[in-house]
Amino acid sequence: MVTIYDIAKQANVSAMTVSKVINNTGKISEKTRSRIKKIMEEMNYVPNSMARSLVLQETKMLSLLIPDITNPFFTTLARGAEDAAMRLGYKLLFGNSDESLTKEKEYVDMILSTRVDGVLFSAASDLSGPHLQTLRLHRIPFVLLDRAVPGHECDTVTGDSREGARKLVEHLISLGHRRIALVNGSLAVSTARDRLAGYNDALKLNDIAVDDTLLLESNYKHFEDGPLLRSMLELPDPPTAVFAGNNFLAVGLIRKLLELGVRVPEQMSVVCFDDLGASVIDPFFTVASQPAYQFGAMGIQLLVDRIKGATTPEWKKIVLPSELVVRSSSAPPPAE
Amino acid sequence: MVTIYDIAKQANVSAMTVSKVINNTGKISEKTRSRIKKIMEEMNYVPNSMARSLVLQETKMLSLLIPDITNPFFTTLARGAEDAAMRLGYKLLFGNSDESLTKEKEYVDMILSTRVDGVLFSAASDLSGPHLQTLRLHRIPFVLLDRAVPGHECDTVTGDSREGARKLVEHLISLGHRRIALVNGSLAVSTARDRLAGYNDALKLNDIAVDDTLLLESNYKHFEDGPLLRSMLELPDPPTAVFAGNNFLAVGLIRKLLELGVRVPEQMSVVCFDDLGASVIDPFFTVASQPAYQFGAMGIQLLVDRIKGATTPEWKKIVLPSELVVRSSSAPPPAE
């Protein structure tokens, strides 16, 4: 491996002069500068970023922890973070916790030993609290993305889940639905709680009683509660519409409905949070679409501001609006 | 930041003793070992992996470069790579080249300066050759994933694109199609060339003449050639089926067809390479499905073998089979 010393020897200068050329620091005559640059080219020299980090006490690396790398919401968010990071001169270390606390912990350990300058953290659930404590203990700045963690004040970029959920459900109500089910993610995740709250808001605003038998708590990765759905459909007064907590739940739900011979939207309307990304043929779902790319981009911006101390001490809370997009998965309830 | 010396001082031993405890190396009395461990806990000590890498001359990090982080094929591949890497004690540094040579180069530079132990490389195109040269020049082991680069012999994990394409097209032929269009990715990408070859194989085997007017070279990210498609449909003898080079092309194509009022599969059959992942509602496409997760997992295995010198000198070429999955996007051609 060619080092700064090899270059120095070749150029008949000290290592320091080479270092100064690399970093454009100090005064160097144009002549030696270009001579050294040429030699670096010829010898294929690449600075060792670890050695540099060791002395500089910064890595110029940020870490992005997401809970599901297969979900288009998070991959789009990742693209936003990646672009912003690169633009600001940082590298991004991706981590995929797979909604698992164990994996998340492994990534936190790696983050600590790698000494990244900051973390963009989309928590697996409320139980991620200790992981945030660990980061704080080690003075690693972080920004929470998409999901808040109760009891942890910090910079955050979240969506307006409550608002968005209310709009979706009111859309259903305006179509004439009054029996509206909610198939949600785990209530240990803040967005799921907010979406439930928005759902409740909408019902209350329209004088519809909340019926617990219409509430299903599943998880954001897969819809696995076919039997519960079936018994919900067999209720004396079954739902005519379902609000799914995220895109994957909506997909799983629809698959199950198709299997059960329930047509959407003729017999059952389905709406959901988050869009489905590029791989969908016929935009079909009525959704509350979130600006995923912006989540990542703004998160990085916030994080870098915090690292550079360019922010006021109080925590910044950015809330990104979701947009109600009405498509063909929602329609008036079937006539009695 | 607490260092090995802080621990040593607290424990009244030398830094060396602490190091030995950390790495379970050398002889240490059980008593001091547990005492030191306890102190490390209390002081929240985390080894600095950069300092360690500097002296050890290895980082235990691998890099994965993929061309499209929004494509389910590559995210699934990434999951496979991630799991395998973690299992073998390596961290994974993701890079998303976005099918862009410029971004790819930036990632290669970062790879060099980070001194990763090896690279899993899914090349943007044949033009990535120089990037591979760079890696080789710096003696960084790499494994090519999914896409070969002509003129670069190395370990590879690829799919049987030619075979799979032939099977897909023969499936169409067996349904009665004889005018079969190909909407392909850039021919600067090896898989696109292989799929074209498989397409040609199938036609030749069945005595169907290749008609250049039925060939469209687009790109794997988006289908953007609506006008060309339209003129193809206005041909005196238009195609009755299309073979799309990958999943995103198929989706873009279908969207365009819907727009033009062409029904699939009644008026036009569509088949494609790669499946669409978890976010698809009603598995619809007839596809050649590739074991994406395996691509990543086996790639890591190969790479680590190579790093450890556990492999024979000759290059390993793993070819993963694709599976023809017949669904509802393909049907006999419309009766004349």
Add this chain to the structure above:
DNA sequence: TTGTACGCGTTATCAC
């Protein structure tokens, strides 16, 4: 404008 001495946090070697 250029060079010297030192330190960043860790481990290998070898002596005690």
Add this chain to the structure above:
DNA sequence: GTGATAACGCGTACAA
């Protein structure tokens, strides 16, 4: 069993 020393590749402070 334990410890002193040097080395990994680089940048800062200070001299020259």
